[in-house]
Amino acid sequence: xxxxxxxxxxxxxxxxxxxxxxxxxxxxxxxxxxxxxxxxxxxxxxxxxxxxxxxxxxxxxxxxxxxxxxxxxxxxxxxxxxxxxxxxxxxxxxxxxxxxxxxxxxxxxxxxxxxxxxxxxxxxxxxxxxxxxxxxxxxxxxxxxxxxxxxxxxxxxxxxxxxxxxxxxxxxxxxxxxxxxxxxxxxxxxxxxxxxxxxxxxxxxxxxxxxxxxxxxxxxxxxxxxxxxxxxxxxxxxxxxxxxxxxxxxxxxxxxxxxxxxxxxxxxxxxxxxxxxxxxxxxxxxxxxxxxxxxxxxxxxxxxxxxxxxx
Amino acid sequence: xxxxxxxxxxxxxxxxxxxxxxxxxxxxxxxxxxxxxxxxxxxxxxxxxxxxxxxxxxxxxxxxxxxxxxxxxxxxxxxxxxxxxxxxxxxxxxxxxxxxxxxxxxxxxxxxxxxxxxxxxxxxxxxxxxxxxxxxxxxxxxxxxxxxxxxxxxxxxxxxxxxxxxxxxxxxxxxxxxxxxxxxxxxxxxxxxxxxxxxxxxxxxxxxxxxxxxxxxxxxxxxxxxxxxxxxxxxxxxxxxxxxxxxxxxxxxxxxxxxxxxxxxxxxxxxxxxxxxxxxxxxxxxxxxxxxxxxxxxxxxxxxxxxxxxxxxxxxxxxxxxxxxxxxxxxxxxxxxxxxxxxxxxxxxxxxxxxxxxxxxxxxxxxxxxxxxxxxxxxxxxxxxxxxxxxxxxxxxxxxxxxxxxxxxxxxxxxx
Numbered sequence: 193x194x195x196x197x198x199x200x201x202x203x204x205x206x207x208x209x210x211x212x213x214x215x216x217x218x219x220x221x222x223x224x225x226x227x228x229x230x231x232x233x234x235x236x237x238x239x240x241x242x243x244x245x246x247x248x249x250x251x252x253x254x255x256x257x258x259x260x261x262x263x264x265x266x267x268x269x270x271x272x273x274x275x276x277x278x279x280x281x282x283x284x285x286x287x288x289x290x291x292x293x294x295x296x297x298x299x300x301x302x303x304x305x306x307x308x309x310x311x312x313x314x315x316x317x318x319x320x321x322x323x324x325x326x327x328x329x330x331x332x333x334x335x336x337x338x339x340x341x342x343x344x345x346x347x348x349x350x351x352x353x354x355x356x357x358x359x360x361x362x363x364x365x366x367x368x369x370x371x372x373x374x375x376x377x378x379x380x381x382x383x384x385x386x387x388x389x390x391x392x393x394x395x396x397x398x399x400x401x402x403x404x405x406x407x408x409x410x411x412x413x414x415x416x417x418x419x420x421x422x423x424x425x426x427x428x429x430x431x432x433x434x435x436x437x438x439x440x441x442x443x444x445x446x447x448x449x450x451x452x453x454x455x456x457x458x459x460x461x462x463x464x465x466x467x468x469x470x471x472x473x474x475x476x477x478x479x480x481x482x483x484x485x486x487x488x489x490x491x492x493x494x495x496x497x498x499x500x501x502x503x
Numbered sequence: 504x505x506x507x508x509x510x511x512x513x514x515x516x517x518x519x520x521x522x523x524x525x526x527x528x529x530x531x532x533x534x535x536x537x538x539x540x541x542x543x544x545x546x547x548x549x550x551x552x553x554x555x556x557x558x559x560x561x562x563x564x565x566x567x568x569x570x571x572x573x574x575x576x577x578x579x580x581x582x583x584x585x586x587x588x589x590x591x592x593x594x595x596x597x598x599x600x601x602x603x604x605x606x607x608x609x610x611x612x613x614x615x616x617x618x619x620x621x622x623x624x625x626x627x628x629x630x631x632x633x634x635x636x637x638x639x640x641x642x643x644x645x646x647x648x649x650x651x652x653x654x655x656x657x658x659x660x661x662x663x664x665x666x667x668x669x670x671x672x673x674x675x676x677x678x679x680x681x682x683x684x685x686x687x688x689x690x691x692x693x694x695x696x697x698x699x700x701x702x703x704x705x706x707x708x709x710x711x712x713x714x715x716x717x718x719x720x721x722x723x724x725x726x727x728x729x730x731x732x733x734x735x736x737x738x739x740x741x742x743x744x745x746x747x748x749x750x751x752x753x754x755x756x757x758x759x760x761x762x763x764x765x766x767x768x769x770x771x772x773x774x775x776x777x778x779x780x781x782x783x784x785x786x787x788x789x790x791x792x793x794x795x796x797x798x799x800x801x802x803x804x805x806x807x808x809x810x811x812x813x814x815x816x817x818x819x820x821x822x823x824x825x826x827x828x829x830x831x832x833x834x835x836x837x838x839x840x841x842x843x844x845x846x847x848x849x850x851x852x853x854x855x856x857x858x859x860x861x862x863x864x865x866x867x868x869x870x871x872x873x874x875x876x877x878x879x880x881x882x883x884x885x886x887x888x889x890x891x892x893x894x895x896x897x898x899x900x901x902x903x904x905x906x907x908x909x910x911x912x913x914x915x916x917x918x919x
Contacts, residue, residue, distance in 0.1 A: 196514075330710060330717045360900045360907060364862060366710060366718035425724070441723055460656055460668050466721060491863045492788035492893075494688060 198259035205252050224447045226471070227395035228412040232301040234396065239297070243290060305397070311410040312376035314355070315348040320371060323355060323380040324409075326388035326401045329461035331452060335363040335370070337486050338479060355380040355406060363485055367467035369452055372478040373416045379409040389455035392469055398455055416471045417448045420480065431470060431481050537648040538613035544661050544740065546603045547591055547680070550575060551749055554587040556841035563839055565847050571670045575845030587845070589752045598751050601760040602744065609768070610740040613651075613660060616643040618736055622765045628772045635779055636700055637732050646733025649726055653719065662737030664844075672715040678844050679734060680741025682771060683877040686711075686860035688869045689778040690884070695770075696876055697778035703731040705861060713857045735775065743768045785868050786889035797897070801911040804898025807891060808833075824883060826895075833902065833915060843877040850880070854915070856903035867896045 215221050225234055264270070304310050312319035323334040336344075336354060340362070344351035369392075371377050381390050383401035390409060391398045399409045418431045424439050432438050435448030443449060452467030472478040508515060549572060556576055566577040576584045591599070609620030618629055618638045633639055650658075657676040659666040664678035677684070686706060687698040707727050710718030719727060746767040747760060758766070791797040808830075810823025831837050834852035842848045851859070860870050871892050874882035883892070901907045908914070 328715060328717075332712070357906070358856065358904070360856070360904050364712075367720050441725070461717065464653070465717075468721060489863055491865050492785070492868075494782055494784060494865055494869075 195260055195263045198256055198263060201259060202256040205256065209249070219446075223393045224450075225394060225396060226413050226415050226417075226450065227392075227397065228414060229301065229304050230396045232304065236294075236298055236301055240294065243294075247287075305410075308408060311408055312378045314352045314378060315344075316376075317345045317348060317351070318376065319351070320375045320377045321351065321354045321380070322369070322377065323358075323382065324369075324390060324401075325382045325384055326390065326454070326458075326465075327384035328386065328459050329454075329465040331367050331369075331390075331454075331465070331467045332384075333365050333367075333369060334358060335365065335482070335485075337361050337363055338482055361486070361490070363482070363489055365485065367452070369467060369469045370472065370478060370481060371413055371470075372472040372475050373413055375475070376412045377410060379411075381407045381409050386458050387456050388458050388465070391453045391455035392450070393453070394450040394469065400456055413469075413471045416473045417450055418470045418472055420477070429484070431472075433468070433470070537644070538651055540612075540614045542614060542660075543607060543612050544610065546599055546606070547661065547663065547741075547744060547748070549663070549665065550588040550590055551745060551752070552587060552681070552843065552845045553589045553749055553753070555843065556583070556587060556845075558583070558841075560839035560841060560847050565673050565839070568673075569670045571673075571675050571846065572665050576841055577847065579841075589749065591748055591752070594748065594751055598760055602747055602751075602764070605761060605764045606740060606744060609743075609764070610736065611643075613647055614644075615640070616647050616733065616736050618643070618739060621768055625765050625769050625772070628769060628776070632772050632776055635776060636735055637728065638736060642729050642732045643736055645726070646729035646731075646736070649722075649730050650733050653722075654730070657715070662734065662741055668715075674714045674848065675844075675846055676716070678741075679738040680745050681843065681877070682738055682742035682745075682774075683843060684738075685875045685877055686866075686870070687778075687873060687876060688783050689781040690783040690873065691774065691778055691781050693874065693876065693882060695774045696873070697775045699779055699782060700728075700731055700735070703734055704728065707731060709861060711859045712862075713855075713859045739768070739771060739775070742771050746771075783869055783872055783884065785865070785872070785892065788864070788893055789890060798911050800894045800897045801901050801913065803891070804894035804896070805913050807887075807895055808898060824886065829879065840879055842879075848878055853899055854903050864893075864896050864900070867899055868892055871895055 222234065222237075225231065314321060321336065325332040325334065336359075340350075340354075340359060379390070381399055381401045382405070383403050385403065387403065388401045389398055390401055392411070395411050395413065397409065397411050399407060401407065417434050419434060420429050421432050421438060422428070423430045423432075430438075433449055435443055435445035437444050450469040450471070452469055454462055454465035456462075458465065472481060552575065556579065558579070561578045564578075566574055570577065576587055579587075594602075605620075609618070611617040617640050618633060620626070621629070629638075655666060657666045657668045657672070658664055658679070659669070659676075662679035664676040666676065669676050682697065684698040684702065684706075687696060687702050689696060689699050689702075691697065704727055706716065707719050707722075707730055709720070710716050719730075722730075743764055747763045750763060750767075751760065789800070791800065807823050808826045811825035811828065827833065829837065829850040830853060831850075833854050834850055835854060837850040837852065839847050839849045856862075858867065858870075860866050860875070870880070871887070872882065872884035874880045887895075898913070901911050901913060902915075
């Protein structure tokens with residue numbers, strides 16, 4: 193009877209391992225990475241997975257084997273072991289050293305993503321800036337309009353105040369992050385109420401938004417996922433994700449749908465606080481979208497708001 | 504056998520729990536589409552708001568978290584509150600039952616909503632309404648399912664704005680049952696004014712900045728349209744119920760409940776139909792050829808905002824319309840007032856650059872032109888011409904930004 197428990201544990205572990213091995217082939221693995229620093233983060237993940245995986249299988253195999261082999265049997269006396277000093281030193285030192293190595297190895301990646309000196313500077317004319325204001329339960333993004341962006345190219349000091357100084361003709365768009373391939377983006381992350389977390393899984397990027405602080409976040413994307421198309425229903429030009437078919441309304445390629453989510457519980461609709469990441473092919477395409485969005489926001493004659501991007 | 508069970512009670516118990524665990528894992532996170540088939544819209548039991556509060560709120564504060572909706576017209580003395588509210592419990596039981604049955608007949612249930620029923624005239628009107636507002640059963644069913652997933656927790660089952668989340672957010676979610684919606688672009692008379700469907704779609708899609716209403720931009724257009732249809736359905740049902748109950752409670756229903764339902768539904772339906780064709784079209788936005796012209800427009804807007812028209816002169820628009828009379832200190836020290844739903848609101852602080860009904864110039868134009876239904880923001884479309892409203896809009900767009908105020912020569916009186 194007691195051997196049954198050993199078998200149960202062993203079987204469960206084996207099942208879990210099998211599930212794990214199978215998962216990349218059935219789409220349960222990491223989402224597609226499109227960030228420039230994403231590869232570094234994923235490498236760390238795989239290194240840690242390999243180390244912990246090895247030790248996990250080793251220890252569990254030993255455990256299950258011992259449960260099975262030395263299961264209680266009526267008539268057999270238990271044996272008392274005192275402990276093994278050498279073994280205890282080894283299994284403390286080895287993990288300790290491994291952790292130290294990991295801590296050192298990850299510094300470079302951490303610095304690349306999180307240190308302010310690695311971030312694109314506001315007064316660099318090639319930086320794209322936006323302000324993301326998290327609020328219950330949406331992401332309100334403020335973009336500079338084309339005129340403001342152009343003014344930064346002539347006078348880099350003007351770019352510095354974008355974070356603190358909103359202008360009346362800044363674009364206010366909800367739940368959509370628009371960038372273009374290759375550009376280094378600087379996000380001024382704020383929150384209007386409680387703690388939220390700005391999470392872009394396809395960029396391996398996560399940053400808590402804290403009340404009272406403006407936190408700089410940066411990223412650069414390697415490929416694009418939107419293209420302008422004519423909306424079959426309204427016959428207007430809109431930007432749709434490459435993995436979405438506007439005619440049928442269905443997702444044709446999930447690896448091209450890149451999302452923004454909230455990763456810090458913030459109330460009733462935390463799980464519905466989602467957004468989309470739209471990466472334009474190049475700056476020209478981005479500016480085309482921006483032009484249409486500006487026209488939309490500056491509308492003086494009656495028309496229902498047209499959603500320029502997305503569905 | 505028994506001995507085996509006795510020896511291994513723990514094991515057997517543990518094994519028996521495995522199916523329960525399996526069921527938990529299997530069913531957690533499942534989508535239950537739509538409402539249960541046997542769920543019906545309940546007849547309302549909460550107080551009806553039957554009067555206007557002519558006094559301001561006695562304290563400069565909103566109701567405390569969790570108090571809504573137990574306390575409407577919070578902070579008013581009890582005898583004043585009693586005059587403004589009517590209790591549906593005072594309806595005669597047979598009246599309540601009749602009303603309930605009629606509403607079920609016309610509007611269906613949450614799982615199968617419809618807008619179809621009543622006498623011959625009403626039926627004819629509803630056919631028109633169903634086609635112009637897309638209130639067919641298929642759209643309403645789609646809207647009902649989405650409503651349950653996205654909107655129910657704030658706006659409640661019957662669109663009463665009394666969902667589970669409602670007491671904890673301020674401003675409170677809209678109660679559709681008075682048939683009033685704040686941000687409209689239709690030019691009807693206030694009192695019967697209904698929103699155009701595009702206004703509801705705008706609210707759902709863009710949200711209401713400055714309140715807890717989120718932006719549902721990520722929903723497909725079709726879904727947003729279905730949701731707006733469902734909201735209209737809830738509003739039709741809610742307002743019919745409200746008006747009939749109000750009349751019955753005041754003993755003013757000089758016909759039967761059935762006739763009352765038909766009469767009120769005909770009125771309400773007619774208003775909705777008219778609204779769809781009553782878009783407020785402003786005169787074209789003036790082209791400013793020079794900076795000086797634009798500055799003059801902003802200055803005119805400033806004057807309109809801050810100066811009162813002189814009484815008895817009839818040229819009020821030329822002197823000013825005195826927005827600052829309610830938006831005291833540009834809204835920063837505005838008084839708290841009661842709206843038509845019994846909750847506390849205040850004239851907006853226009854120095855923040857946060858606009859609930861939308862920040863496009865045309866949205867600001869519509870707010871000034873038709874006011875904000877259900878609140879004290881009155882309509883100025885009758886007193887002001889388009890060009891004056893555009894001046895005000897230009898001024899409002901400059902006001903929140905210190906650099907722009909400097910450029911256009913605007914001063915805030917205190918704390919510039």
